[in-house]
Amino acid sequence: MITPSFSLRIPEGDERARRVCDHCGFVDYQNPKIVVGSVVRHDGRILLCRRAIEPRAGFWTIPAGYLELNETPEAGAMREAAEEATAKIAISRLLAIYSVPRISQVQLIFRAVLEEPEALRAGPETLEWRLVRPDEIPFDDLAFPSVHWALRHDMAAEAGAPPVPFGNPEGEAGDVLPNGERLADEAL
């Protein structure tokens, strides 16, 4: 085996620099990634998972992760809820579309209802799960800006906001937590 080695070059017929293999010329085309997730409710409570993995291990999040090949966004959000908390969910509608261009992410976040609360278990990427009342949300210990946004937007939806998906809060790009902390580049 040889060692992977890539250089940034503009491939023939392209206009942007891409990672090109120094050994064989393979072009590592990269595109933005789609994150799918859900705010899952049960009896007025919201499902939160404490992350077992980096980035932001130990912080709380909603079930979310990368969409896989040949998957619809709804199916991906259901799979993530199952993987992270063995949660079986019914999706009701799209809550929000967030964009985090710094890390090339588009996030599709759904509203959902928990179907079998007795089945909840922490998955391999989850330290623990909780069903919290809105006033119990650990806002100081949430993993990502978009988790803040999604929880606030879900509460607005619950309070009667029209069923138009929310976007990023005005002026926010997902770089900074509400407490001013700037996230590392690999963070969701």
Place this chain on the structure above:
Amino acid sequence: MITPSFSLRIPEGDERARRVCDHCGFVDYQNPKIVVGSVVRHDGRILLCRRAIEPRAGFWTIPAGYLELNETPEAGAMREAAEEATAKIAISRLLAIYSVPRISQVQLIFRAVLEEPEALRAGPETLEWRLVRPDEIPFDDLAFPSVHWALRHDMAAEAGAPPVPFGNPEGEAGDVLPNGERLADEAL
């Protein structure tokens, strides 16, 4: 230079088969791609572009293409309109989110208004452009199922449908044109 050579294998710590380089072990992680586009209106007419490139060269489409790294969906839709028809557009809102899982695409289609109609030119991927009235749309010569959907949905929006993004028409996955023709796997 050596020749690129990949095998499908499940990398250590992963659960899905990925393309892994036989020479250096590089894992070619692939995720679904985001297509951004717009239905662009001017004086009751809609901007259509005839494709100069495969797939579906010679057929009509709306300005759309792959979102690039570090780009918001809105910025990507504006860039595509500029690239394909030198169109300067103002985005009004999200018209639809379509999913074509067979080719691992999620499409974000916006409604937009043309700002400088006199500046329209065919870009390198466009044979010609037209501003057509809705009754002039060449429905038999549209490039992709999602172009049909977007044009129908834009007309529904124009007729007063609430500003909730449309999704795939019931039961449709983007595999088949209205005339029954099944699209090849690489088609948008």
